[in-house]
Amino acid sequence: MHRLFKTLFLLPWLSACVPSWAPGSGAQDWTPAAGAGRIHDFNWRLSGDRQVAPLQVFDDGRQTWLQFAPGQAMPALFVESHGIQQPAAYVRREPYAIVQGKWPSLIMRGGSLQARADYVGPASSAMAGAMPPMAPPAHFAVAPATAPAMASSGGVPGRPSTDAAGAAVQGSGAVLPAPSRGDAQRNKAGAFTAARLYRVGPTDENMRRALARWAGLAGWTFQAEHWAVDVDIPLSASADFSDDFKGSVRELVAATELGDRPLQPCFYANQVLRVIPLSQACDRTAARAGASL
Incomplete structure (x- = not known):
C-alpha cells in the first residue's frame, strides 16, 4: 500500500519530465503569434x-x-x-x-x-x-540518401540547358548541364558531401557504365540487358548532378535529346532501371496492347 501511494503521488510529476525538445512535444514551444511580424x-x-x-x-x-x-x-x-x-x-x-x-x-x-x-x-x-557541426548520436547511423522503391513513368520531364559549357557527350551532339550556382554554394558550405553527389566523367568511358555505377550506389539494378540501345554513348568531360538518383538519371539521359539517338530512362517498382529509345514506351504491356488494336 505504501508503494502504491508513492507511485500515485509521483505520476503527475513524472509527466512533467518529458524534455521540451522531444520531437512532436511541447505545446508551450509555439503560439499562433510566434511568427507574427x-x-x-x-x-x-x-x-x-x-x-x-x-x-x-x-x-x-x-x-x-x-x-x-x-x-x-x-x-x-x-x-x-x-x-x-x-x-x-x-x-x-x-x-x-x-x-x-x-x-x-x-x-x-x-x-x-x-x-x-x-x-x-x-x-x-x-x-x-x-551552423555548428553536430555530433551524431551513438545509436543513429548516418546513411547516404537512396532512391525510393516506387514506380514512376520513364518520361523525361525537362531538357537541360544546351549552353552549359564544359561537358559534351561524344557522338550524340548533346550537352550535359553544368552545376548550378546554388549547387556550388552548397558544396562550399558543406551541406552536401562529395560522396553524395552523382557525377560522370571520362573515367566512366560511356553513359551505360556511368548509370551502372550510379545504380550500384543507389541500390538499384542496371545491367547490360537494361541498356536497350544498340550503341554506347561516350562521355568526353565531367559533370556534377544532385544527390537524387532519379533526378540525376533523367538529367543525364535527357542530354541525348539533341542527338541522333534520343533516349529515356524507365524506373520500375522492383528498383530496376532501363534505358530505351525515346520513341518506345516504358510499359511493355501497354505497348503490346496498343499493337494488337
Whole structure:
C-alpha cells in the first residue's frame, strides 16, 4: 500500500519530465503569434517521394514550417548540417510541423520512402557555415540518401540547358548541364558531401557504365540487358548532378535529346532501371496492347 501511494503521488510529476525538445512535444514551444511580424522565406527546394514530402516549406529565420496535406501520414523528420543528420525537434500544429531553428536541409522518411527540403536562398552559404557541426548520436547511423522503391513513368520531364559549357557527350551532339550556382554554394558550405553527389566523367568511358555505377550506389539494378540501345554513348568531360538518383538519371539521359539517338530512362517498382529509345514506351504491356488494336 505504501508503494502504491508513492507511485500515485509521483505520476503527475513524472509527466512533467518529458524534455521540451522531444520531437512532436511541447505545446508551450509555439503560439499562433510566434511568427507574427517576421519575414517568411519560401526559398526551399523539395525533392524525393511525394508520399512523404510536404506541400511547401518556409521559415522565418528561427523556425521552419512544413505544411502537409490533410490526412497525410506524418513522416519521421531529420535535420541535416555539415552532412550529419539527427532527429528534428518539432511541434505539430495542423497543417504544419514546426521545426525549431533553420537548417540547411530537412529530411522526411517513411519506410523506404524519402524526401528532402534544401534551403536555396541567397543566405544558404552563410547559414550553413554558421551552423555548428553536430555530433551524431551513438545509436543513429548516418546513411547516404537512396532512391525510393516506387514506380514512376520513364518520361523525361525537362531538357537541360544546351549552353552549359564544359561537358559534351561524344557522338550524340548533346550537352550535359553544368552545376548550378546554388549547387556550388552548397558544396562550399558543406551541406552536401562529395560522396553524395552523382557525377560522370571520362573515367566512366560511356553513359551505360556511368548509370551502372550510379545504380550500384543507389541500390538499384542496371545491367547490360537494361541498356536497350544498340550503341554506347561516350562521355568526353565531367559533370556534377544532385544527390537524387532519379533526378540525376533523367538529367543525364535527357542530354541525348539533341542527338541522333534520343533516349529515356524507365524506373520500375522492383528498383530496376532501363534505358530505351525515346520513341518506345516504358510499359511493355501497354505497348503490346496498343499493337494488337
